[in-house]
Amino acid sequence: MTYKLLILPGDGIGPEIMDAQKRVLGWFGKNRGFDYTTEEDLVGGISYETYGEPATDAMMAKALASDAVLFGAVGGPQWDKLPFDKKPERGLLRLRGDMKLFANLRPALCFDALKDASTLKPEIVAGLDILIVRELTGGVYFGQPKELVTLSTGEKRAVDTQIYYAHEIERIARVAFELARLRGNKVASVEKSNVMVTGVLWRETVHRVHAAEFSDVELVDVLADNCAMQLVRAPKTLDVILTDNLFGDILSDEAAQLTGSIGMLPSASLGARLPDGRLPGFYEPIHGSAPDIAGKDLANPIATILSFGMCLKYTFGRVDDAVLIDKAVERVLAEGYRTGDIMQPGMTKVGTKGMTDAILKALDKLNG
Numbered sequence: 201m202t203y204k205l206l207i208l209p210g211d212g213i214g215p216e217i218m219d220a221q222k223r224v225l226g227w228f229g230k231n232r233g234f235d236y237t238t239e240e241d242l243v244g245g246i247s248y249e250t251y252g253e254p255a256t257d258a259m260m261a262k263a264l265a266s267d268a269v270l271f272g273a274v275g276g277p278q279w280d281k282l283p284f285d286k287k288p289e290r291g292l293l294r295l296r297g298d299m300k301l302f303a304n305l306r307p308a309l310c311f312d313a314l315k316d317a318s319t320l321k322p323e324i325v326a327g328l329d330i331l332i333v334r335e336l337t338g339g340v341y342f343g344q345p346k347e348l349v350t351l352s353t354g355e356k357r358a359v360d361t362q363i364y365y366a367h368e369i370e371r372i373a374r375v376a377f378e379l380a381r382l383r384g385n386k387v388a389s390v391e392k393s394n395v396m397v398t399g400v401l402w403r404e405t406v407h408r409v410h411a412a413e414f415s416d417v418e419l420v421d422v423l424a425d426n427c428a429m430q431l432v433r434a435p436k437t438l439d440v441i442l443t444d445n446l447f448g449d450i451l452s453d454e455a456a457q458l459t460g461s462i463g464m465l466p467s468a469s470l471g472a473r474l475p476d477g478r479l480p481g482f483y484e485p486i487h488g489s490a491p492d493i494a495g496k497d498l499a500n501p502i503a504t505i506l507s508f509g510m511c512l513k514y515t516f517g518r519v520d521d522a523v524l525i526d527k528a529v530e531r532v533l534a535e536g537y538r539t540g541d542i543m544q545p546g547m548t549k550v551g552t553k554g555m556t557d558a559i560l561k562a563l564d565k566l567n568g
């Protein structure tokens with residue numbers, strides 16, 4: 201079967217990290233019999249510049265018809281003052297919403313070679329293996345009303361709406377419990393039920409699903425502010441973090457720093473299986489478009505390459521191929537290759553292309 205992949209490089213470092221990913225994709229086509237075709241399209245600021253929209257209907261139709269979408273990053277300071285519906289980030293939100301990608305998996309894993317690269321002490325992060333399960337199509341990123349108005353007094357007022365339905369919490373809770381069973385069997389459900397009614401519903405719903413279907417999994421409730429602290433105090437006490445759209449966004453950037461850099465964290469965004477058998481799958485690094493380093497061959501491509509590994513695992517069921525990517529990354533780090541964001545004394549500094557070359561070489565060696 202020939203799989204259809206849509207490639208959306210986006211803005212900033214997006215095209216550079218997607219070039220790296222395309223080379224890895226090509227390697228799997230050539231060496232592991234991965235049969236695919238690709239189409240490429242614009243999204244984000246570049247799409248706005250070209251078509252006046254951060255996500256066009258034509259691009260959306262391709263995304264909905266594909267077997268998986270591979271995404272770089274969007275955004276940049278030149279588009280920060282646009283109205284909300286034209287901002288590059290709306291392109292990404294439209295993809296998540298229209299593809300119904302409610303489950304965002306963000307693994308934070310500290311590779312052994314990088315235990316000294318984190319800003320935290322090595323004993324705090326060595327062996328770290330956390331999975332953040334973030335609700336991705338609800339909450340304050342999508343809630344209405346969302347408005348900025350000037351009142352009759354002349355004062356401005358802004359409103360964002362945090363809204364959750366029980367069914368949205370139930371389905372993401374099931375994903376977290378099911379994944380927990382495959383690893384440490386522990387879920388920390390993170391909300392702020394002390395101040396938010398959405399947090400009260402979150403806690404109540406997670407406990408109902410737990411009691412009815414997953415009582416074998418250990419469940420603890422952790423308030424979001426405390427979770428942010430535990431992540432830097434004792435992160436290895438955490439296994440699966442189940443949380444909403446906004447807290448998941450913030451906590452995953454924090455967790456990334458435990459692994460050495462935000463350039464290390466991949467993600468998979470998944471929906472419910474479609475009637476035709478496809479599982480909507482969207483793969484992107486968790487970082488943004490990094491305008492400060494764009495176009496300079498400085499970006500770490502590892503998060504993006506690991507995201508393709510998640511695609512091989514979750515969309516195509518090619519677990520051995522996904523493990524091969526993890527092993528190749530582990531190997532190049534052990535060999536001492538480092539992009540600037542994870543550079544340590546005595547290591548070999550490489551750029552985006554150099555790191556990709558090293559990973560391809562490692563894949564060759566591991567493939568025999």
Ligand SMILES: NC(=O)C1=CN([C@@H]2O[C@H](COP(=O)(O)OP(=O)(O)OC[C@H]3O[C@@H](n4cnc5c(N)ncnc54)[C@H](O)[C@@H]3O)[C@@H](O)[C@H]2O)C=CC1
Pocket residue numbers: 213272273274275276277289292462463484485486487488489490491492493498499500501503541
């Ligand atoms: N999924 C997406 O497309 C996302 C887009 N954004 C957008 O990206 C733009 C920049 O946002 P920031 O807050 O600066 O977040 P960012 O994640 O782009 O960058 C934060 C810091 O991390 C560094 N960094 C990020 N990725 C890196 C990589 N692969 N290798 C080395 N260093 C890396 C950057 O150089 C910067 O110093 C904004 O327009 C924002 O809205 C932000 C987050 C996610």
Ligand SMILES: CC(C)CC(=O)C(=O)O
Pocket residue numbers: 289292293449486487
């Ligand atoms: C819409 C995105 C820019 C939000 C974000 O930072 C993320 O999903 O990681």
Ligand SMILES: [Mg+2]
Pocket residue numbers: 449450453486
């Ligand atoms: Mg983010």
